[in-house]
Amino acid sequence: MKIAVLAGDGIGPEIIAQAVRVLDVLKKDGLDIEIEHGLIGGCAVDVSGEPYPDATHQLAAQADAILLGAVGGPKYDVLPRALRPERGLLAIRKALGLFANLRPAILYSELSEASSLKAEVVAGLDILIVRELTGDIYFGDPRGIETRDGQRVGFNTMIYNESEIQRIAHVAFQAAQKRNHKLTSVDKMNVLECTQLWRNVVEEVSKEYPDVTLSHMLVDNAAMQLVRDPKQFDVIVTGNMFGDILSDEASMLTGSIGMLPSASLDSNNKGLYEPIHGSAPDIAGQNIANPLATILSIAMMMRYTFNLEQAAQRIENAVRKVLAQGLRTRDIVSQGTHILGTREMGDAVLSNL
Numbered sequence: 001m002k003i004a005v006l007a008g009d010g011i012g013p014e015i016i017a018q019a020v021r022v023l024d025v026l027k028k029d030g031l032d033i034e035i036e037h038g039l040i041g042g043c044a045v046d047v048s049g050e051p052y053p054d055a056t057h058q059l060a061a062q063a064d065a066i067l068l069g070a071v072g073g074p075k076y077d078v079l080p081r082a083l084r085p086e087r088g089l090l091a092i093r094k095a096l097g098l099f100a101n102l103r104p105a106i107l108y109s110e111l112s113e114a115s116s117l118k119a120e121v122v123a124g125l126d127i128l129i130v131r132e133l134t135g136d137i138y139f140g141d142p143r144g145i146e147t148r149d150g151q152r153v154g155f156n157t158m159i160y161n162e163s164e165i166q167r168i169a170h171v172a173f174q175a176a177q178k179r180n181h182k183l184t185s186v187d188k189m190n191v192l193e194c195t196q197l198w199r200n201v202v203e204e205v206s207k208e209y210p211d212v213t214l215s216h217m218l219v220d221n222a223a224m225q226l227v228r229d230p231k232q233f234d235v236i237v238t239g240n241m242f243g244d245i246l247s248d249e250a251s252m253l254t255g256s257i258g259m260l261p262s263a264s265l266d267s268n269n270k271g272l273y274e275p276i277h278g279s280a281p282d283i284a285g286q287n288i289a290n291p292l293a294t295i296l297s298i299a300m301m302m303r304y305t306f307n308l309e310q311a312a313q314r315i316e317n318a319v320r321k322v323l324a325q326g327l328r329t330r331d332i333v334s335q336g337t338h339i340l341g342t343r344e345m346g347d348a349v350l351s352n353l
Ligand SMILES: NC(=O)C1=CN([C@@H]2O[C@H](COP(=O)(O)OP(=O)(O)OC[C@H]3O[C@@H](n4cnc5c(N)ncnc54)[C@H](O)[C@@H]3O)[C@@H](O)[C@H]2O)C=CC1
Pocket: 011, 015, 069, 070, 071, 072, 073, 074, 086, 089, 257, 258, 274, 275, 276, 277, 278, 279, 280, 281, 282, 283, 288, 289, 290, 291, 293, 331
């Protein structure tokens, strides 16, 4: 199991350090894990002048799975756009064909007090957001800022071709088949042609999955419904930008953005695994970030790339036990629980593994 570890910037190295300790335990217990570290994002720009250096691409391309922290930070906001750390993240996703981003939003019952919603609205919440990850407005050309008619104009292009929509729709329908046979496709077809095509193609693909009930929802309504009655959803499929936004929103239903892991898969289940949050510069270097999303991303890695369901559940159970012991990082604390730092939360997970 060749795993490339790319810690990145901000809280990236802190949360990754705890996740690597989990990998070390799995290795000690017999899994044939080989870890190699590489640079991505701002730290890669600092060293090599590029956010996704060729050496990192070689490392990632040869690995079976990649574990990534987060990229970006204010220090890099002054860079030309092509050199921004976030471009490194887009580049690795594109270069490795990681088009299918799975973002499960699961409320651990122990965290119901940390959820932004009332316990009765979120109890038992378990939804899966399937986000297309290598297309849409984040990648479309033309893009830029230029002067037209004497004033600056900023522009991006929202674009999907039908094969990109088809392949993510298949991933979502197959996920729905393994769950509760219910899929909601989220778009903005009332005003965006790109997402009119999205709706049409998802509808066409649905003919191959008669056992899955498909519904469509406009993204503004979906954002509202997620906080009104999130349990109406089971699997949500949507484009890159809407999925980015809705998954941050959904994370708060589970208590914190520090709880949501993700898998970004190619068509052979090679995957990049990362928490859904960013580099959190506001708390970096303070040993207060929540490492659980990153640790839970290793569970997803075991499940999706290595097909090791038991190892995945072992990690998830360890996290559940830690929460049951009343141990919390600052972002998920509630009355009667104990605050731990990032490293101490890693210790707690390890002792429950
Ligand atoms: N996948 C990635 O590498 C991503 C990178 N970014 C980049 O990260 C930088 C910061 O972006 P923001 O918009 O502030 O989003 P962010 O997700 O980094 O932080 C948003 C808020 O959530 C908190 N937070 C995030 N992760 C946490 C954790 N594990 N534990 C406790 N609290 C946590 C932060 O302290 C902050 O208050 C930017 O440069 C942005 O471009 C943003 C999102 C994803």
